[in-house]
Amino acid sequence: MDDIALRAERVSKVFGQSRVLDDVSFELRRGEVLCLAGENGCGKSTLIKILNGVYTPEAGAAFSFGNADAVSRITPHDARALGIHVIWQDLALFPHLSVAENIVFDDYVASPFRPLSRRAARHEAREVIERLGVPLDPDARVEDLSIARRQLVAICRVLRAGARIVFMDEPTASLTRNEVQTLLEITRSLSAQGISIVFVSHRLAEVLAVCQRVTVLRNGALVGTYPTEGMTQTRLSQLMTGRELTLTPRHAACSGEPVLELRHLSRTGEFEDVSLTLHRGEILGLTGLLGAGRTELAHVLFGMNRPTTGELRKNGKPLKMRSNRDAIRNGIAYVSEDRLHLGLVQNQSINMNTAVTVLDELEQPRGFLAPRRLRELTAEWIRRLGTKVSDAELAVSSLSGGNQQRIVLAKWLATKPDVLILDCPTVGVDVGAKAGIFEIIRQLADEGMSIILISDEAGEIWMNSDRVVVLKAGRVSRELAPNATTEASLEEIINA
Amino acid sequence: MRKLHLGTEGVLAAIIVALCLVLGLTTDTFLTTQNLFDLLNNQSVNMIFAAGLVVVLIAGGIDISFAVAASVVQYVVMTLLMDHMGGGNWLLGIVLSMAVGSLLGLVNAFLIHRFRIVSIIVTIGTFNLYFGLLMVFTGGVSIYDVPDWLYYSVPLIDLPASRGSATLYLPVAVMVVMSLATGFILTRTGFGRAIYGFGSSPEAARRSGVRVGMIHAFAYGWLGLCAGVAGLMQAHIVQEVVPNALIGQELPILAAVVLGGATLGGGRGSVTGALLGVLLLAVVQNGLNLLGVTPYAFRMIVGFIILAAITCSNLDKLLPRRTISQEARS
Numbered sequence: 001m002d003d004i005a006l007r008a009e010r011v012s013k014v015f016g017q018s019r020v021l022d023d024v025s026f027e028l029r030r031g032e033v034l035c036l037a038g039e040n041g042c043g044k045s046t047l048i049k050i051l052n053g054v055y056t057p058e059a060g061a062a063f064s065f066g067n068a069d070a071v072s073r074i075t076p077h078d079a080r081a082l083g084i085h086v087i088w089q090d091l092a093l094f095p096h097l098s099v100a101e102n103i104v105f106d107d108y109v110a111s112p113f114r115p116l117s118r119r120a121a122r123h124e125a126r127e128v129i130e131r132l133g134v135p136l137d138p139d140a141r142v143e144d145l146s147i148a149r150r151q152l153v154a155i156c157r158v159l160r161a162g163a164r165i166v167f168m169d170e171p172t173a174s175l176t177r178n179e180v181q182t183l184l185e186i187t188r189s190l191s192a193q194g195i196s197i198v199f200v201s202h203r204l205a206e207v208l209a210v211c212q213r214v215t216v217l218r219n220g221a222l223v224g225t226y227p228t229e230g231m232t233q234t235r236l237s238q239l240m241t242g243r244e245l246t247l248t249p250r251h252a253a254c255s256g257e258p259v260l261e262l263r264h265l266s267r268t269g270e271f272e273d274v275s276l277t278l279h280r281g282e283i284l285g286l287t288g289l290l291g292a293g294r295t296e297l298a299h300v301l302f303g304m305n306r307p308t309t310g311e312l313r314k315n316g317k318p319l320k321m322r323s324n325r326d327a328i329r330n331g332i333a334y335v336s337e338d339r340l341h342l343g344l345v346q347n348q349s350i351n352m353n354t355a356v357t358v359l360d361e362l363e364q365p366r367g368f369l370a371p372r373r374l375r376e377l378t379a380e381w382i383r384r385l386g387t388k389v390s391d392a393e394l395a396v397s398s399l400s401g402g403n404q405q406r407i408v409l410a411k412w413l414a415t416k417p418d419v420l421i422l423d424c425p426t427v428g429v430d431v432g433a434k435a436g437i438f439e440i441i442r443q444l445a446d447e448g449m450s451i452i453l454i455s456d457e458a459g460e461i462w463m464n465s466d467r468v469v470v471l472k473a474g475r476v477s478r479e480l481a482p483n484a485t486t487e488a489s490l491e492e493i494i495n496a
Numbered sequence: 497m498r499k500l501h502l503g504t505e506g507v508l509a510a511i512i513v514a515l516c517l518v519l520g521l522t523t524d525t526f527l528t529t530q531n532l533f534d535l536l537n538n539q540s541v542n543m544i545f546a547a548g549l550v551v552v553l554i555a556g557g558i559d560i561s562f563a564v565a566a567s568v569v570q571y572v573v574m575t576l577l578m579d580h581m582g583g584g585n586w587l588l589g590i591v592l593s594m595a596v597g598s599l600l601g602l603v604n605a606f607l608i609h610r611f612r613i614v615s616i617i618v619t620i621g622t623f624n625l626y627f628g629l630l631m632v633f634t635g636g637v638s639i640y641d642v643p644d645w646l647y648y649s650v651p652l653i654d655l656p657a658s659r660g661s662a663t664l665y666l667p668v669a670v671m672v673v674m675s676l677a678t679g680f681i682l683t684r685t686g687f688g689r690a691i692y693g694f695g696s697s698p699e700a701a702r703r704s705g706v707r708v709g710m711i712h713a714f715a716y717g718w719l720g721l722c723a724g725v726a727g728l729m730q731a732h733i734v735q736e737v738v739p740n741a742l743i744g745q746e747l748p749i750l751a752a753v754v755l756g757g758a759t760l761g762g763g764r765g766s767v768t769g770a771l772l773g774v775l776l777l778a779v780v781q782n783g784l785n786l787l788g789v790t791p792y793a794f795r796m797i798v799g800f801i802i803l804a805a806i807t808c809s810n811l812d813k814l815l816p817r818r819t820i821s822q823e824a825r826s
Contacts, residue, residue, distance in 0.1 A: 091700075092704070094692070094696040094701070094763070096692060096696040096763035097692060097693060101689060101693075105689070105704055106704060106705075107686060108687070108690045108706075109686070109706050112685065112686045113687060114685070115684050116683075116684050116686060
């Protein structure tokens with residue numbers, strides 16, 4: 001257990017003027033699950049890329065594997081020979097190919113002109129799948145699989161390639177709770193087979209559940225490596241951010257007038273008989289397992305789908321919407337979960353992304369877009385939300401996850417909504433930025449905005465809501481006040 | 497993967513069979529060996545084009561320059577053969593056509609790969625460039641003086657028929673060989689699967705170490721090679737070389753290949769599908785002719801078939817995912 005699979009010492013990396021990694025040491029034991037933790041931009045990805053041979057470190061670094069002599073850098077070729085693999089968050093699979101073909105794809109690259117046998121490919125794939133003990137059909141096409149299954153395909157692929165060290169980048173970001181459990185079990189079984197795993201995740205609870213040790217980076221420097229035994233989430237986020245995150249539970253009693261009323265709202269196959277009232281200045285936590293109808297309900301409230309039966313009232317008047325344009329006109333905004341694909345146009349500028357919802361207003365009065373007003377609008381929102389932006393003309397993809405999330409928020413706040421629906425606003429956002437986003441949300445509520453906060457993390461719902469509604473199989477199963485419960489019992493109610 | 501291919505191809509084959517039965521019942525000329533053989537003889541050129549084009553589509557690209565490239569090949573090869581080689585022979589003709597054709601295809605591949613230009617723009621460019629050069633250098637004059645070996649048709653199968661005989665000619669055999677070769681590369685070699693992989697997810701392919709330059713070079717080069725062969729066969733069939741004989745063929749062939757299950761997004765398609773797509777459109781045209789429908793209606797009907805087919809093939813995807821597509825605004 002104690003022999004070292006990989007040791008890296010004095011690793012530094014400079015990009016232009018900035019020192020992204022500064023004298024970091026890293027040690028991975030054989031068969032261990034180690035967490036690499038830190039906020040976005042702390043140098044995690046750079047370190048992974050150096051260990052994987054993508055980047056060359058500055059002179060002075062030393063890498064050693066087991067008993068072999070130390071080398072000053074790892075080439076991509078070394079990385080493959082040593083069985084170092086990275087499963088990136090986007091998985092890098094081939095959606096149109098079958099599971100089996102995805103698993104054996106590296107053969108295609110290694111020996112492109114050897115005639116193939118589909119049966120052999122299927123057989124080999126099945127072998128790996130059985131070794132991992134997962135329910136995968138080798139003939140299924142990857143595009144038809146859920147994200148969780150695709151992840152298993154990616155794991156099978158590195159296993160077959162003879163992986164001995166696997167880096168997993170945010171593997172749980174888009175999984176449901178049960179799928180996360182399955183993944184954690186698989187991670188454990190891989191480690192029992194002697195494979196070392198480096199787990200990168202912003203979900204600290206998972207980190208503490210599955211990892212033996214955690215290596216924390218902050219601003220490119222090593223903070224330290226700690227055993228997870230005895231480590232708490234609070235302590236870990238302190239190590240990562242370098243500051244005390246003292247967010248107190250909200251639990252404000254709310255007495256504002258009703259803004260949005262749902263009366264016996266149903267949509268066939270999605271949710272049934274949902275009655276709710278959202279008050280002015282209230283944060284309503286909407287939770288439940290994935291598939292309980294949370295997002296589906298949000299889509300109806302945002303006018304993208306029509307309810308089958310039931311009534312929706314806004315400020316006391318009945319509200320019928322034919323599309324989300326009507327919703328926007330009525331002061332309802334919806335920030336979707338899939339920030340990367342649906343929330344932002346990644347290769348467009350920060351300016352354009354912020355202004356896209358209000359372009360027609362910016363075109364007033366003459367019907368031409370006023371670039372100066374557009375820039376002012378963006379600057380205003382960047383300032384108000386505390387977004388870190390060096391140049392608003394840059395593509396939005398240049399921002400970190402937390403800052404991207406702020407731009408999505410800004411884009412919807414620019415429509416001046418009085419109801420804001422946030423669907424899992426902190427997915428893929430690191431601890432420090434999470435706290436920042438909740439600060440903004442609370443402030444908006446204090447200013448009188450009504451907010452529906454959708455999340456499956458009991459902790460953040462409990463911490464930030466005035467009232468919590470739990471959906472189960474499309475129905476409201478519980479409505480409760482956070483101060484009448486604890487985080488742990490809320491967690492139990494969600495999973496019950 | 498396999499299932500879907502059987503799906504698209506199976507459906508196409510079923511439609512073709514059904515159409516043939518209907519035409520066999522409504523006309524007394526359709527289901528004759530003679531007519532069916534002629535259908536194949538006439539479509540072999542388009543089918544060779546289609547077999548090449550499907551490779552480019554699978555790799556996620558598009559090429560509209562291949563038909564004029566074939567015309568260029570015809571001119572270059574005929575001029576070389578007649579002026580410098582004393583006429584040559586079949587072997588020389590085919591080898592030269594393949595060489596010139598793949599060279600023209602490689603120009604596309606080079607521009608697309610080296611300068612990262614979108615394939616449709618590059619091939620619109622080379623489409624105009626090739627055709628312009630052809631017209632400038634030939635002055636639009638046709639070549640009637642072709643080598644003897646090319647002039648005389650080569651019958652392969654000769655069956656007695658009600659009127660004269662039903663004959664299958666050489667281009668059909670060439671089409672079969674080219675299709676089998678393309679199909680073999682695409683489905684039975686790792687390189688072929690890597691082309692599917694690249695079309696499916698270029699970034700994933702790049703990270704897996706796929707040599708992107710090779711994929712581009714092969715896809716466009718192979719289409720060029722097929723276009724060269726198709727050009728030679730077309731010249732063989734009509735026994736002359738006319739500079740604007742093939743221009744305008746690119747879009748119907750592209751439509752046929754898309755009908756056969758390939759998409760402009762890449763990663764999908766098969767040679768069988770592409771051939772069946774060409775065949776379906778040919779059967780429809782042939783049937784309409786035999787039924788005495790005005791030829792002007794043909795394009796209209798082809799357009800309708802393409803739209804209907806694409807709509808149907810997307811229907812199953814559209815219905816359950818409706819909510820997702822609407823999320824795009826949020």
